[in-house]
Amino acid sequence: MSLYAERPPLPSDDKRWRIVNGTMRKHGYSRNALIETLHTVQSSFGYLDEPSIKFVAKSLRVPLSQAYGVVTFYHFFSLKPPGKHTCTVCLGTACYIKGSDKLVVETEKLLSIKAGQTTADGEVSFTTARCVGACGRAPVVLLDGELSGQVGVAELKAQLERWVRQ
Amino acid sequence: MSAEANIRTLTIDEVDVSARADQTILEAAREHNIEIPTLCHLEGLSEVGACRLCLVQVKGARRLLPACVTRVEEGMEVTTHSPRIDRYRTMVLELFFAERNHVCSVCVANGNCELQTLALRLGMTHVEMPYQYPQLPVDASHPRFTVDHNRCVLCTRCVRVCGEIEGANTWGVMGRGAQSLVITDLKEPWGESETCTSCGKCVQVCPTGALFEKSRAGMRAQKHPEFLPYLRIMREGEQQ
Amino acid sequence: MNAEELQQLAAEARDERPQFDYEVNVCMGTGCLSQHSDRVKNALEKEAEISGRKCHVRRTGCMGLCAAGPMVLVEPAETRYGHVHEGDAQEIVASLGGDPVARLDPQLRGYFEGQKHVVLENSGHIDPEKIEEYIARDGYEALVKAVTEMSPGQVIEQIMKSGLRGRGGGGYPTGLKWDTVAKVKGAQKYVICNGDEGDPGAFMDRSVLESDPQRVIEGMAIAAYAIGAAKGYIYVRAEYPLAVQRLTVALQQARRRGLLGSGICETTFNFDIDIRLGAGAFVCGEETALIASIEGKRGTPRPRPPYPAVSGLWGAPTLINNVETFANVAPILRHGGEWFSSMGTARSKGTKVFALTGKIQRTGLVEVPMGMTLRQIIFGIGGGVPDGRKFKAVQTGGPSGGCLPEEHLDLSISYDALISAGSMMGSGGMIVMDDTSCMVSVARFFMEFCMTESCGKCVPCRAGTVQMYELLTRITKGVATHRDLDRLTDLCEVVGATSLCGLGQTAPNPVLSTLRYFRHEYLAHIDEKRCPAGVCEIGTGHPADSAEVTVAGEVHV
Numbered sequence: 001m002s003l004y005a006e007r008p009p010l011p012s013d014d015k016r017w018r019i020v021n022g023t024m025r026k027h028g029y030s031r032n033a034l035i036e037t038l039h040t041v042q043s044s045f046g047y048l049d050e051p052s053i054k055f056v057a058k059s060l061r062v063p064l065s066q067a068y069g070v071v072t073f074y075h076f077f078s079l080k081p082p083g084k085h086t087c088t089v090c091l092g093t094a095c096y097i098k099g100s101d102k103l104v105v106e107t108e109k110l111l112s113i114k115a116g117q118t119t120a121d122g123e124v125s126f127t128t129a130r131c132v133g134a135c136g137r138a139p140v141v142l143l144d145g146e147l148s149g150q151v152g153v154a155e156l157k158a159q160l161e162r163w164v165r166q
Numbered sequence: 167m168s169a170e171a172n173i174r175t176l177t178i179d180e181v182d183v184s185a186r187a188d189q190t191i192l193e194a195a196r197e198h199n200i201e202i203p204t205l206c207h208l209e210g211l212s213e214v215g216a217c218r219l220c221l222v223q224v225k226g227a228r229r230l231l232p233a234c235v236t237r238v239e240e241g242m243e244v245t246t247h248s249p250r251i252d253r254y255r256t257m258v259l260e261l262f263f264a265e266r267n268h269v270c271s272v273c274v275a276n277g278n279c280e281l282q283t284l285a286l287r288l289g290m291t292h293v294e295m296p297y298q299y300p301q302l303p304v305d306a307s308h309p310r311f312t313v314d315h316n317r318c319v320l321c322t323r324c325v326r327v328c329g330e331i332e333g334a335n336t337w338g339v340m341g342r343g344a345q346s347l348v349i350t351d352l353k354e355p356w357g358e359s360e361t362c363t364s365c366g367k368c369v370q371v372c373p374t375g376a377l378f379e380k381s382r383a384g385m386r387a388q389k390h391p392e393f394l395p396y397l398r399i400m401r402e403g404e405q406q
Numbered sequence: 407m408n409a410e411e412l413q414q415l416a417a418e419a420r421d422e423r424p425q426f427d428y429e430v431n432v433c434m435g436t437g438c439l440s441q442h443s444d445r446v447k448n449a450l451e452k453e454a455e456i457s458g459r460k461c462h463v464r465r466t467g468c469m470g471l472c473a474a475g476p477m478v479l480v481e482p483a484e485t486r487y488g489h490v491h492e493g494d495a496q497e498i499v500a501s502l503g504g505d506p507v508a509r510l511d512p513q514l515r516g517y518f519e520g521q522k523h524v525v526l527e528n529s530g531h532i533d534p535e536k537i538e539e540y541i542a543r544d545g546y547e548a549l550v551k552a553v554t555e556m557s558p559g560q561v562i563e564q565i566m567k568s569g570l571r572g573r574g575g576g577g578y579p580t581g582l583k584w585d586t587v588a589k590v591k592g593a594q595k596y597v598i599c600n601g602d603e604g605d606p607g608a609f610m611d612r613s614v615l616e617s618d619p620q621r622v623i624e625g626m627a628i629a630a631y632a633i634g635a636a637k638g639y640i641y642v643r644a645e646y647p648l649a650v651q652r653l654t655v656a657l658q659q660a661r662r663r664g665l666l667g668s669g670i671c672e673t674t675f676n677f678d679i680d681i682r683l684g685a686g687a688f689v690c691g692e693e694t695a696l697i698a699s700i701e702g703k704r705g706t707p708r709p710r711p712p713y714p715a716v717s718g719l720w721g722a723p724t725l726i727n728n729v730e731t732f733a734n735v736a737p738i739l740r741h742g743g744e745w746f747s748s749m750g751t752a753r754s755k756g757t758k759v760f761a762l763t764g765k766i767q768r769t770g771l772v773e774v775p776m777g778m779t780l781r782q783i784i785f786g787i788g789g790g791v792p793d794g795r796k797f798k799a800v801q802t803g804g805p806s807g808g809c810l811p812e813e814h815l816d817l818s819i820s821y822d823a824l825i826s827a828g829s830m831m832g833s834g835g836m837i838v839m840d841d842t843s844c845m846v847s848v849a850r851f852f853m854e855f856c857m858t859e860s861c862g863k864c865v866p867c868r869a870g871t872v873q874m875y876e877l878l879t880r881i882t883k884g885v886a887t888h889r890d891l892d893r894l895t896d897l898c899e900v901v902g903a904t905s906l907c908g909l910g911q912t913a914p915n916p917v918l919s920t921l922r923y924f925r926h927e928y929l930a931h932i933d934e935k936r937c938p939a940g941v942c943e944i945g946t947g948h949p950a951d952s953a954e955v956t957v958a959g960e961v962h963v
Binding site for chain 3 (some may be wrong): 030031032033034035036038039062066069070073074075076077091092093094095096097098129130131132133134135136137138146147148149
């Protein structure tokens with residue numbers, strides 16, 4: 001038995017784990033690659049669950065508590081699977097001045113969830129963002145990642161209703 | 167380099183003191199029995215400069231400086247107490263108390279708590295700010311120890327002693343801002359931690375009643391900090 | 407690549423141009439793309455082909471006026487069109503060489519007059535994914551000149567002479583920073599480009615990275631040469647996918663041309679750059695937090711000193727500058743430090759890019775010489791407040807800055823003037839508010855931002871922002887007392903004086919500046935239970951609204 005723990009086996013046969021392993025290999029399995037690797041996991045699987053954090057932490061020899069600390073520090077990382085559709089309302093200053101807080105209130109009312117949650121049927125995830133840098137087009141909403149500018153309450157409601165009704 | 171070149175002379179509260187160049191203001195002050203309040207600092211652990219209670223005025227510096235990480239310099243003029251500094255310290259302390267659920271009379275660490283001692287010493291008799299009472303969990307899954315997050319001040323002494331001295335890295339910090347929480351492993355119950363060695367150092371270094379040894383109901387939790395002086399020796403031994 | 411090869415390449419790229427009589431540039435930045443400028447480009451290409459005219463349709467980066475997107479620029483006539491749709495393509499192509507399409511010119515001229523483009527000189531003129539187009543516009547001339555003709559000391563001298571100050575917020579003299587890192591001994595040094603543009607309401611860094619990424623790479627390479635670094639990192643927000651993609655392409659192209667890598671310009675100078683993605687934490691704009699993040703850790707700041715210049719990434723001497731700062735470097739070396747310092751005010755040199763947004767006629771990016779007044783920018787270039795409403799305040803400096811009222815409109819912009827007025831330059835966000843904005847709510851908005859973005863390491867910021875946020879909430883609900891206002895003022899002082907990093911130290915600024923200039927609004931909420939702007943819902947009659955929140959019981963210690 002080697003004194004140092006072997007790298008853990010891939011959590012499953014899922015081919016996406018090879019992409020994750022690829023990122024770690026590219027960085028020589030260095031601990032510094034933790035955030036880069038978590039990005040790869042999230043973009044491959046949509047979120048980070050406990051087995052995946054454990055796999056990455058053990059592969060890079062980062063203590064579990066530190067890995068979990070990093071995941072929960074950065075708001076870009078999500079511990080829950082996203083809904084089928086995502087709606088992100090920008091709450092940057094320019095968007096706020098142009099009334100994006102009203103968009104948040106209306107969305108929460110229509111979907112009956114708070115920002116950061118997913119509807120019970122798993123259809124729509126609703127989040128807010130800290131400025132997506134498209135302030136010239138405020139207020140801005142990202143619908144399934146597509147940026148829409150100068151969004152009105154009626155327009156947003158119409159889109160959300162289409163998703164909910166499906 | 168000669169020995170003299172390594173010595174700095176400075177004044178702390180108008181007292182002339184000398185210190186080694188690699189010493190901090192805090193170390194120099196304590197060697198000369200000048201008291202500067204601290205909370206996150208613990209001799210033997212790395213410094214984080216987070217509690218802001220040891221802020222002192224250094225002549226010529228634009229801002230107040232944390233004594234625990236600021237190195238002495240030749241001719242430095244340090245003021246550790248002034249009406250302004252004392253007022254700031256009291257308010258910072260109030261922020262600590264109001265942040266969670268620090269009610270001394272019902273705390274296991276009553277009479278045995280650094281936060282309480284600091285309040286007494288700084289003359290902070292009551293907290294004007296509204297308490298946040300965040301309703302945090304209590305984890306008693308460990309056979310010998312309990313963590314009550316409602317009494318945690320996030321000084322990270324437990325995190326540091328676990329990583330730097332015990333080498334287990336069981337403790338970490340999750341979340342950020344007011345939602346920060348000390349955790350064991352992947353926020354798993356402490357009793358189920360696969361890395362914890364149950365050495366108990368975290369409990370001994372905890373300045374408040376957040377980490378305590380289990381005992382019979384109603385008993386005041388006694389701490390056993392006898393080993394603390396060795397922390398520093400262990401670290402210095404490492405460097406040699 | 408050596409100097410001759412570069413010149414040859416530039417000449418080749420320039421020679422391509424005369425093949426075309428006209429160039430039609432279509433903005434494909436984030437703003438215009440969201441309005442389907444890609445379709446406009448396709449339509450224009452199709453029409454150009456049908457018409458048989460010698461016309462080159464080009465994808466470019468941001469043209470500045472995002473509110474009028476999709477934007478199209480026709481050269482050589484320099485005609486700018488806004489709100490262009492696919493259906494307009496035929497008319498635009500037909501008009502080439504003749505009169506511009508009057509229908510599509512929404513009086514954009516006023517927006518561009520008075521601007522001076524240094525950082526944005528290529529934005530909207532080149533294809534950001536073609537290094538040749540950058541080189542054709544004198545790109546990499548400065549790097550080749552620096553590496554082959556100048557000593558590191560001479561490079562730093564020019565930057566010092568230019569008077570350039572950090573564009574990320576603090577305004578620290580760039581030359582001095584470079585000089586410090588150059589003088590620190592270290593086998594390994596690093597250059598970091600801070601592209602963690604977290605200030606809500608600022609998007610110049612995104613725009614530069616999307617429109618002219620080579621400019622930033624060149625600036626970083628020059629800096630690396632000057633301080634003796636071989637490795638660089640660009641830290642970009644993950645929220646900017648297009649910027650990341652264009653940077654990735656740009657880095658590959660620069661490597662292929664031998665402008666990055668080992669033995670640059672046939673010298674012994676080696677330098678390469680990696681991209682690191684941020685993950686949604688405003689505090690990572692603080693340099694020690696950014697370093698922690700690149701090291702793969704929680705982005706919490708640490709006390710300085712030691713400064714990154716002495717002990718930065720992995721403990722090595724590290725130079726950190728912002729995207730816009732690096733974007734200024736190549737022009738300074740090309741034209742000389744004196745040229746740069748001839749623009750601007752006594753202590754703030756050169757130009758500054760501002761993101762003009764909020765309640766303003768023409769939103770977008772503007773680049774103006776330092777020293778211009780707020781009024782010239784907001785009313786001259788921006789066209790003033792729309793819908794006949796009244797100007798109330800302009801917010802600069804993001805969550806670290808402040809709100810300036812009408813009486814400060816004639817303030818000429820410089821780092822020092824903004825600070826003495828109670829705000830700051832920050833990264834250059836400029837958000838205009840009209841009389842429908844409640845200044846207490848604005849202060850509360852920023853406090854909420856700081857509260858949720860606080861890393862939680864030091865207690866004044868972690869707990870102090872929560873307390874201040876709650877006090878501001880009480881005021882907006884009309885249940886606050888004068889004692890609350892005093893407590894708020896006290897907290898501002900303590901949090902500002904005792905916090906560990908810039909985030910906490912400047913978190914009180916939006917409150918302090920609104921208290922200074924709009925105290926009457928606070929008092930109206932407290933004394934008259936009235937929100938002058940009509941934003942806050944006060945007096946719902948619910949008894950809980952007016953009840954004094956009980957002060958916590960005495961703590962017996």
